[in-house]
Amino acid sequence: MTDEKISVPPLRLARRQFTKAALAATGVAAMGLPASAILAQTRTLKVGMLLPRSGFFAQAGQGCQRGADIAAALLSENGLRVELLNADTESDANVARSRAEKLIGDGAQVLVGAFDSGHTAAVAQVAEQHGVPLVINIAAAPQLTEQGYRTVFRNFPTSKTLVRNGLALMKDLFQATRKTPATAVCMYANDTFGQANKAAVEALLPQLDMPFRVLESINYDFAAKDLSAEVAKAKATGADLVIASTRANDAIMLVREMVKQRYRPMGLISPGSPGFYDDQFYKVLGRYGDFVISNVPWIDPKSEVARRIETAYRKEFPSYRYESDAFNVGFTFEAVLVATDAARRAGSTDPKALLQALPGTHLPEHVMIGAPIQFDPKGQNNGVGSAAVQNRNQRPTVVLPKSSAELDPVFPIPAWQGRS
Amino acid sequence: MSFSVPPSVIATGVLTGLVYGLGALGLSVIFGVVRVVNFAHGEIMVLGMYGAALLAQHAGLDPLAAAPLVAAVLFAGGWALQRGLINKLIGRPEHMQFILLAGVAMMLVNLMLMLFGPEAQAVQVAYAFDSFELGPLVLDKVRVYAALAAVLVAGGLSLFFSRTRLGKTIRACADNQLGARVVGLDVPRLYALTFGIGSATAGIAGCLLTLMVDVRPLLAPELTLLGFIIVIVGGLGSLTGALLGGLLIGVSEAFAGFLLLPSMKSMFSYGLLILILLLRPQGLLGKSS
């Protein structure tokens, strides 16, 4: 064995999470949004944040919280102050429910959350039962806007939309690189999100006329310690393309196993799931993580609002990686934006007034790629788009659509061994 | 659906199973002698994993090199746990010991959660992505090294129990506690030693596991259950039984994962556990009592 150093991502002690937003004193410049015609004295909008700051989804949850903190700083102006009431759902649906009850009891006028569909469902019930609006920042299960709730508004695509956009981007990828896989194998984490994606892929494949044939669908336990048998199974199919719907750690395990088993498909693409652009992913996999593609909603590089957020983020959280957080920060910011916009238009922070104003939301200036934010009668925003984000030099880089691309896509992926 | 499983999958199952088997060895030793079902087994293993991770980060030690130090610390911890806490419950109903250890397990898991957070953390050795290629077999280096170390440690333990005086004394104590006391053996001291040895073994297994699996606190309950399954299937109190049980579980999960739906592969292990509990509770290699 050579005397190469062992690399370990810092095994830091868990960061103590502070529940009060600390950005107010930092002097980050306010947004300068169009002022309301009525310059009332400062009203406070109490936004209840329900995020998984601990537990399985802690990384993502903490990223969302940073987005919320930035939103509170940038959106407090023109007579409206945003006050965040933060609660940790602990990545558990029951805790989410009880925290939601608590926040409403503490005076939250609108709720934002909860990153995971299961938790969001629990929170949605509480919101509906109390008549308090819930603006979903991130959660893809279609049921959330299909159950007939009057108080739920989702500024995030359903898994069907995610997968539709994801598959369409795959077609664009094959066209752009002039390489088309004939066969594919799909791998899904066996949880709410993974199964919703699976259902969407199976429904949409025949409709969208994709050029590849799916040889096998592999369900794996998202909390599995070890994905060696699953990857061996995928390898045994001999498929050209691997489509994987992952969460966080399973993404890392998946790629690691593929390297160890010398399984190099033409590509590894996510149809709309996270994991491949997480900070931890780059830290553990280094150069082996490059060239993996995630077809996910992304920050619009052309958005002015996004630029301000990036500036605020880099100033406020210099030790964190903006690119890995951008997704979570962006959607959470947008959720708070939707809430404050409704409050301004309603001229009131009362939940009933907010509920009246929310359906009329129309925000052309926002953060993520897609059409202006607006909601259909079910409370769903159908205009959120996706981009193909490829890991290049251990950085998530937009490669499609061409109009927003920073680099050209690389497909098929180069060999694992011998990467520099 | 073809039933052929690539040799690599089987081989990986064998290697993984050997490491889990080593972990179960610690559990088996404790039960065989002290007659305490260590519900905190997984937690001790995960402590070993975090020990290896900390040493890797701060001292640049490969987990294989860190194992002796981790073993020593956990030996002391296990010894203290037995002497200080569990000893108080000898003679109480069995389920109370079980529950005490469940409480200890709860404390340990959440302590780790408080200290390290819930995210999985990996220890990257230089050869983390390398594999041996022997014909059709592709074997990851980390698994091979870990399995070799596991076999070595198991062999060492076996020699300890069969050749050394202390080892034989401990075995005597296990076979006949009353007789041991009559003959004048210091049973509480032997118990503490055994618990220490069992914990140290679990800790070493943890170090080896760090090479293959990312460490997170909530891995502990899973490892406890896995340990129980292996030990019961293989046979409580039998060293070879623990390794055999580990192999069996490792290979069967590999098969099940490959041939069936991977997310269901644990069902197989639990089914096996139920069958053994009903039909042959002493396990495959255990002695009928």
Add this chain to the structure above:
Amino acid sequence: MSALSSDALSQAGAGLTARGWRVFGVWLAALLLVPTVADSYFLSVLTTLLWFAYLGQAWNVMMGFAGQLSLGHSLYVGLGAYSAAALFVHFGIGPWAGVWLGMLVAALAGAAIGVLGFRFRVRGVYFALLTIAFAELTRIGFSHISWLGGAGGLFLPVSQRVNNDLAGLRGTPAMFYYVILVLTLAALLLCRWLLGRRIGYYWQAIREDQEAAQALGIDVFRYKLAAVLISAAMTAVGGVFYAFFYNNLFPEQIFSLSRSIEIILDVLIGGIGTLFGPVFGGFVLTPLGELLTWSLDRAGINIPGAKQFVYGGVLVAIVIFLPDGIWPPLARRLGLTRASSDPVRSSEP
């Protein structure tokens, strides 16, 4: 017989003194009046507390009375919940009918475990492992049943809680609170009734020394099975409540081992085998947990795992210092129960 059965009752700390009755009365009155003054968060905490107390009581029947350690009780909670929920979601059948199916399914599962376990002489810790194995099998299995939502979960439709629909179990938090309160009281009554009958006496004999009881001619198998069935059915009712209160079910959570352990914490702290132990335990642990969370919130820090760490510590302390739980010695000290012999324990080795 009456002398012997009253022994079983007093052993369970069920005989209240006059003062004990007064305290009970005050406690009950307070619980009945809570919804008039409490906010919805406090009410939801109390509801959860009572739910765990109820489940602990159900578990207690199997363990505390008949001495069978079950660490897989989440199985019955889940079976009850899913049965009633499935009937509601797919066929529109309400919970008052669905609960019968829930109890039946749970009892069948209990019977399977009981028959297999007892016939094959699986005892003590091995039996506990058997129960864990069954719960885990079911958990993984349900994660793959798409008709029940699979891993993605089963969602019951909800609506705004303005009206109270007791028949459909849809309504305000106060309504649910009263339902679980009534359930908990009913469980107490049922347990007291059982303890006073012959079956309570037989359970005591089995718990103390199973072989001797068998030798005396008691049909050990039948009474152990009865304990399992009653416990399972009671637990299933709690599951049905859960389904209609939370309105979403996930196999990972509802069948989990940690849920099984949560269920028995109250009982262990309060006192296994006692009548009031489980409920008392709930009223110790939950406020403790809430106090801790509140203090941490006030200090502005968030340390996940702190609450569970404290619970584990309490459990260890109780097992070592107060193995019979807090309730028996406390009740004796405060003069709430009639003097009795040592509280119930499993057979000494």
